[in-house]
Amino acid sequence: MVGEFEQIYQQSLAQPEAFWAAAADDIDWFKKWDRVKDDDNPPFYRWFVGGRTNTAYNALDRHIAAGRGDQAALIYDSPVTDTVSRISYTELRDRVAKFAGALRDLGVGYGDRVIIYLPMIPEAVVAMLATARIGAVHSVVFGGFAPNELATRIDDCTPKCIVTASCGIEPGRVIAYKPLVDAAIELSTHQPDHCVVLQRPMVAAAMTPQRDLDWVQIEAAAAPADCVEVAATDPCYILYTSGTTGEPKGVVRDTGGHLVALKWSMSNIYGVNPGDVFWAASDVGWVVGHSYIVYAPLFHGCTSVLFEGKPVGTPDAGTFWRVIAEHNVAVMFTAPTAIRAIKKEDPDGKLLEKYDLGQFRAQFLAGERCDPDTLEWCQKHLGVPTVDHWWQTETGWPIVSNCLGIEMLPIKPGSPTRPVPGWHVQVVDPAGDPLAADEIGAIVIKLPLPPGSLPTLWQKDQRFIDSYLAEYPGYYQTGDAGMIDADGYLHVMSRTDDIINVAGHRLSTGGMEEVLSAHSDVAECAVIGVADALKGQVPLGFLVLKDGADKDDAAIVAEVVQMVRDRIGPVAAFKLACVVQRLPKTRSGKILRGTMKKIADCEAYKMPATIDDPAILEEITQALQTIGFAGPGT
Ligand code: COA
Ligand code: AMP
Helix, strand or coil, X not given: CCCHHHHHHHHHHHCHHHHHHHHHCXXXXXXXXXXXXXXXXXXXXXXXXXXXXXXXXXXXXXXXXXXXXXXXXXXXXXXXXXXXXXXXXXXXXXXXXHHHHHXXXXXXXXXXXXXXXXXXCHHHHHHHHHHHHCCCEEEXXXXXCCHHHHHHHHHHHCCCEEEEECEXXXXXXXXXXXXXXXXXXXXXXXXXXXXXXXXXXXXXXXXXXXXXXXXXXXXXXXXXXXXXXXXXXXXXXXXXXXXXXXXXXXXXXXXXXXXXXXXXXXXXXXXXXXXXXXXXXXXXXXXXXXXXXXXXXXXXXXXXXXXXXXXXXXXXXXXXXXXXXXXXXXXXXXXXXXXXXXXXXXXXXXXXXXXXXXCCCEEEECCCCCCHHHHHHHHHHHCCCEEECECCCCCCCCCECCCCCCCCCCCCCCCCCCECCCCCEEEECCCCCECCCCCCEEEEEECCCCCCCCCCECCCHHHHHHHHHCCCCCEEEXXXXXXXXXXXXXXXXXXXXXXXXXXXXXXXXXXXXXXXXXXXXXXXXXXXXXEECCCEEEEEEEEEECCXXXXXXXXXXXXXXXXXXXXXXXXXXXXXXXXXXXXXXXCCCCECHHHHHHHHCCCCXXXXXXXXXXXXXXXXXXXXXXXXXXXXCC
């Protein structure tokens, strides 16, 4: 007998238009679409062409009209400020409408961009929804990025306005945000007209007259703005993510497809009902935060938890369980790193005994490969299904997952299960031919991608084609390698490019190499991701110095570490580097990063047949010993 999941999956591929049209009936449209899928201009595809709607309307107003006005839309739980507050759908809509009015008064309108650089506070959600309410396009930048990264985004999306706060709070320290924003504006060519600043009580931001405006004052003075009708194909947001170079990719999310796919995912993948409490412990600066802290839970009429804290240290490794118990969380989503951090401090899950998790139904994990130990720890201690699922900033929602709302399939540790309805996933060889079961190759997705996935990169159609579509015509290249087993389960093994995953955060080693190369004493360099017991991977740099460099090696290493922190940000967690005489290369000059990674990870490796000089590998081992690096976790 064909299971329910299999039937739905097959229907989604055989009749995508009927499938997604049915899902789109779950969304409020001001005008229904004329065509579900427009494939007149491949490789560009558009969904729900002719449809008109508004993202903020579907997140807030429609639920108030349906009687959910008094239900909490957000629970703000902030152990770092010792605050817990609940914001109802009506209260959130009213704040969003007023702030939307304030943005409109600043000249922000349909299609204009707004950069949001805020910590995990309710105002981040207000700013995102207010932007969407007036048909503008937001680009949220994660607070752990340095001014230079912010400046790159300012120049790429040319915002009329930047919305920020005086500070963010990391355990044990307050980070003043406004000087970072000021420095970014100083570095960028494009100059925003205004900067709206929320003054938090811990730090007062210095304001530049005329340009900078106080959030509270402009919100109080504004009249509420109504929802602006936009086309389903209009962008809702741009989210920058690491590419293989230092220049980030501006992933565009459209309006209609995003609404339809995210709403569908809540009931079908996460098995969540309207009214349930859903918690994604991530940050609004990442795609997980966009999709599953802000948009999907609100599109679905859920209560979303906005957590300003860490899995450990705020105040202890029981915080996650406290939040689940205190707020009756039904389904939670976090990164395996967070669980590893908890497991390290509380290996036997003793802190769990303090809390009643009776309402808790499922734990979802994503953002990086989920090691079987972490999955098994969750299964053993949480007593609910633990679901590893795989997706990317580009796709906006899960590609491969156990769909708890359809039919729970058996869990295989090490695999995020099977492709979700709508996603035609294949594993191919370098020529693009499908591989047999259990054979490792590039993971690709047949075009067109389903609704909600990226239609293009912001104002860079050619880069979109070059980055994702050119190598395997007719397919989207995910940049991940893996295999599909005989049961149709996908196993994601590694990236095929220079992207590494540090604590669930995606970073470009190419971008770090650009920073190291800018040091005046560095002739050549390579950055690789090495295994780390807590963060999954951490970056490690190798530096070849110019002849005549007169500082000692340790001083140069300290300087490049600081440079990466200053130019990319603390989130890069770049703390390890060593000096070598030369880098191992092939005879044609390609740096053998894979072999260097194996040496650093203490894994067996084969001597590459094309290596220029095998003796260099011994030098790499010695250089690692010199800095006391002896393998994963040291
Ligand atoms: N603003 C400013 N700085 C920030 C920041 C922010 N929003 N977020 C992180 N940073 C800084 C941290 O303070 C740290 O700085 P440091 O080098 O001075 O210590 C650095 O960036 C790295 O941060 P982080 O990755 O959080 O590492 P950590 O060592 O402080 O904490 C964990 C380790 C495991 C607790 C943490 O990585 C974690 O919570 N991981 C889960 C990740 C996650 O949820 N990812 C979401 C993807 S789904
Ligand atoms: P990001 O765009 O930041 O969400 O990062 C996406 C990348 O993270 C993917 O391309 C994978 O390399 C990795 N990733 C995310 N989730 C998983 C997972 N469940 N298993 C393995 N890798 C994952």
